[in-house]
Amino acid sequence: MSFWVTLGGLLSLLLLGFIVYLASARRYQSAASVANAYDEWTEDGILEFYWGDHIHLGHYGSPPHHKDFIQAKADFVHEMARWGGLDVLPAGTTVLDVGCGIGGSSRLLAKDYGFAVTGITISPAQVKRAQQLTPAGLNARFQVDDAMALSFPDSSFDVVWSVEAGPHMPDKAVFAKELMRVLKPGGVLVVADWNQRDDRRRPLNFWEKPVMRQLLDQWSHPAFASIEGFAETLAATGLVQGAVVTADWTQATLPSWLDTIWQGIIRPQGWLRFGLAGFIKSLREVPTLLLMRLAFGAGLCRFGLFRAVRASR
Incomplete structure (x- = not known):
């Protein structure tokens, strides 16, 4: 009898947790809802504790192999810089990091490549934290700005860099135009x-539609573009010289999702540091992380790279 009572209690808790998970989704409403979400994630410190200052996926090699979680994130920046041909650019190259988070990539680009980096994010809390983490003398500065309406004039930067910001953009055509607009010719x-x-x-099937809905709603995403679709959107700006080059890094980044959950298991000190509220907040992200792993592993989602050169005209 006690077994069935216990089982019933566990199932009831799971059902309650599922209802709370769906009800507490951070659905995209506006740029303000994205800013508020990132302000909260930054101010409580949990994301930084587990992910470090690189708030993006890691690169685990091709083929993927075991790697330190934080090192994989730094490696991602170097792999992306090499893939984009940025590693051969001279010191002093001006870079705009769109969606810079708390500045991890910006600082690495400034420190290891000698670039002059400006990081922008819609979150005031992220800007404040990025400034706190940036040592004096490093050529990286940060400001609040909206990627859908960048405050910089045309032809301001030698390089525009962006990691995992696009899903937050409600109009991909406007986003693409802004990215290309602020680039200097060439x-x-x-x-x-x-x-x-x-x-x-290949339209989404019966199980992919609800999974995609949760991937959008849980983390304030209005929509994901496809690799093919966003490449076409960039070309349609009329500002691209030659072809848009793309790559698929799904397999190289795939271990990140389960590795994120594993960090919470092997580093329980985070739960102690952030208390019960922090534990519950971390726990509620697990279903989304698992859904991300399912989506990227099953081909519903893909991790895309894009390279485009600004036309001279």
């Missing part, structure tokens, strides 16, 4: 983003 755009499968070629 300048290079390098973007890495979460993308969905091109549903023009």
Whole structure:
């Protein structure tokens, strides 16, 4: 009898947790809802504790192999810089990091490549934390700005860099135009983003639609573009010289999702540091992380890289 009572209690808790998970989704409403979400994640410190200052996926090699969680994130920046041809650019190259988070990539680009980096994010809390983490003398500065309406004039930067910011953008055409607009003629755009499968070629099926809905709603995403679709959107700006180059890094980044959960298991000191509220907040992200792993592993989502050169005209 006690077994069935215990089982019933556990199932009731799971059902309650599932209801709370769905009810507490951080659905995209506006730029303000994205800013508020990142302000909260930054101010409580949990994301930084487990992910470090690189708030993006890691690169685990091709083929993927075991790697330190934080090192994989730094390696991602270097792999992306090499893929985009940025590693051969001279010191002093001006870079705009769109969606810079708390500045991990910006600082690495400034420190290891000698670039002059400006990081922008819509979150005031992220800007404040990025400034706190940046040592004096490093050529990296940060400011609040909206990627859908950048405050910089045309032809301001040699390089525009963006990692995992695109899913937060409600109008991909406006986003693409802004990225290309602020590049100098001959300048290079390098973007890495979460993308969905091109549903023009293969529509989402019965189980993929609700999974995609949660991937959007849980983390304030209005929509994912496909790799093919966003490449076309960049080309349609009329500001691209030659072809948009793309790559699929799904397999190289795939271990990040389960590795994120594993960090919470092997580093329980985070639960103690942030108390019961921090534990519950961390625990509620586990279903989304598992859904991300499912989506990227099953081909519903893909991790896309994009490189475009600004036309001279």
